[in-house]
Amino acid sequence: DMAQSSFLPKQQRRARAALPGSPAKKARQHVLGRQLLGSCAVIGGLCLLLPGSLLGSSESLCWSVSSGAAAAGKTRRDLLAAAGVATLLSGAPQSSYAFSNSVAKIKRAMNDAKKPGAKLADLGLRERLYLTEAAIRSQEELQALNEVEDTEKGILKECDNYPHCFSTTYTEGIDTGYHDLQPWRFSGKDPATAFKEVVEVVQAYPPGQNDIDGGGWKIDREEPNIRYLYVMYESLKRGHRDDVEFAIKPGTPASATEGELLIRSSSRLGNWDYGVNACRLNRIADDLAKKGGWKTSQITAKTHPRYWSQNCPAGDMRKAPFVTREKFPVECQKWGDTGQEDPGRIDQMYMG
Numbered sequence: 001d002m003a004q005s006s007f008l009p010k011q012q013r014r015a016r017a018a019l020p021g022s023p024a025k026k027a028r029q030h031v032l033g034r035q036l037l038g039s040c041a042v043i044g045g046l047c048l049l050l051p052g053s054l055l056g057s058s059e060s061l062c063w064s065v066s067s068g069a070a071a072a073g074k075t076r077r078d079l080l081a082a083a084g085v086a087t088l089l090s091g092a093p094q095s096s097y098a099f100s101n102s103v104a105k106i107k108r109a110m111n112d113a114k115k116p117g118a119k120l121a122d123l124g125l126r127e128r129l130y131l132t133e134a135a136i137r138s139q140e141e142l143q144a145l146n147e148v149e150d151t152e153k154g155i156l157k158e159c160d161n162y163p164h165c166f167s168t169t170y171t172e173g174i175d176t177g178y179h180d181l182q183p184w185r186f187s188g189k190d191p192a193t194a195f196k197e198v199v200e201v202v203q204a205y206p207p208g209q210n211d212i213d214g215g216g217w218k219i220d221r222e223e224p225n226i227r228y229l230y231v232m233y234e235s236l237k238r239g240h241r242d243d244v245e246f247a248i249k250p251g252t253p254a255s256a257t258e259g260e261l262l263i264r265s266s267s268r269l270g271n272w273d274y275g276v277n278a279c280r281l282n283r284i285a286d287d288l289a290k291k292g293g294w295k296t297s298q299i300t301a302k303t304h305p306r307y308w309s310q311n312c313p314a315g316d317m318r319k320a321p322f323v324t325r326e327k328f329p330v331e332c333q334k335w336g337d338t339g340q341e342d343p344g345r346i347d348q349m350y351m352g
Contacts, residue, residue, distance in 0.1 A: 099216030099234055103208040106236065114239025117268030122146055125154030125228060125247055128169070151226040156245050156264040163310040164273035165266035166281060166299065178306040181297075183249065183260035184285065188293040191248045191259055195227040197294075198246050198261065201287045202231055209283055211322070212276050215239060226250075233280065237321065242267045242277060272314040274324045275331065278307065301331040309335045 098105055108114070127150040130142040159165035159179035170180040186194040199222060208214040214236025221230040227248035234241050244265045252259040265277045278299035285296035301308045312332035315324025325332035 099218045101207050102216035103214045116241040124149050152250050154250050156262050162271050163307045167264040168262045177304050185295040187258040191252050195248050197291045210279050272311050274315050275311050275328045
């Protein structure tokens, strides 16, 4: 069939080769697939590893494009193919890996890569004077101050404008019933013991609980000396990541027998989290309370009506990962079926 097609006019050969089932089309797809599914590309002697899981295959194919005699037989197409793989790799190398405690490994197509989102650069404990002194300091000065972590007076980052975040750093009125969290309190133990218990609870967190965080979790930063913990959680199907931070309030004396725990939990992507951050923090709060000597809180429709009023109907949208009002029927009882196409309007309706 391919031999016969060579006698056709050039335009007809191109049209025929572009047909989905044509041998020429299949041959090109096979060659391209073999190149993209390769696990390394050596460019100038530098081997770049490309995990098969990123492209849904464990095949391995290496080729090199280097200077001198080795490159003499390489065509421009070889160079472009190698460069393309290098570009793909450099875009998001770490996002292709599932966390080791993931409940399952998802085989992904080339056009269905994970979407972890970008980690914010200013997480951690910082003084964040831009929240209180924007009127008396220059933007450049505030930005420079915010680039430095402050383990003595620092606080965690505030939330953005979307209902997918909670933080103990908030603005009254603007964040009330939406993003605000009261610090969890501990008593009858020193800060070091309290921090150790937080770590233990996080380490015992079961991926996939209530069908969330099935992609697992990873402690990315644990610093007992400043009593700060940063954890990444991942959804199973889409690979979206959430950033969660815990910190014993800076300035708490080491000999104290009570104190506060600062918390922040936020999604990196999307307008809504469909109740995921609330569900995660509620589970951690419950488990921590079981340790004794802790006063935590739950995120409910009563405490955070503006959060649930947007996330409950958002779960009815076509691209939602699940139906929020079915997963959280108690919290969504009031806002389960609003008929609103845009859940963002519900918040305006509630505030008005």
